[in-house]
Amino acid sequence: MKLSDFWRRMGESFGPAYARSVAADQVLPQLGQTIDDALRSGVDAIVVWRAVVANYPDRVPSRLR
Template sequence: MRLSEFWRRMGEAFGPAYARSVASDQVVPQLGRTVDDALRSGVDATVVWRAVAAAYPDRVPSRLR
C-alpha cells in the first residue's frame, strides 16, 4: 500500500484532523509504538494499516480493512 492510500484510509476512518492525532499520539498495541514512529522506522504501510484496523475495529469500516 502506498502512503497516500494509507493516509486516505486514515482520513476516511477517523476524519482528517483526528487521523493525524491518532497517528502521532496513540500507541498501537500490535506495533508497540505510534503509527508515525512505525512508518518513520520503515514498517510497511500495509502492516501499519492492518494494525490500526485491528486496534480500532469500531472506527474502521469493513470495506477499508
C-alpha cells in the same frame, strides 16, 4: 500499500484532523510504537494499517479493511 492510500484510509476512518492525532499520539500494541514512528522507522504501511484495523474495528469501515 502506498502511503497516500494509508492516509486516505485513515482520513476516511477518523476524519483528517483526528487521523493525524491518532497517528501521532496512540501507541499500538502490535507495533510497540505510534503509527507515525512505525512509518518513519520503515514498517510497511500495510502492516501499520492492519494494526489500525485491529485496534479500531468500530472506526474502520468494512470496505477499507
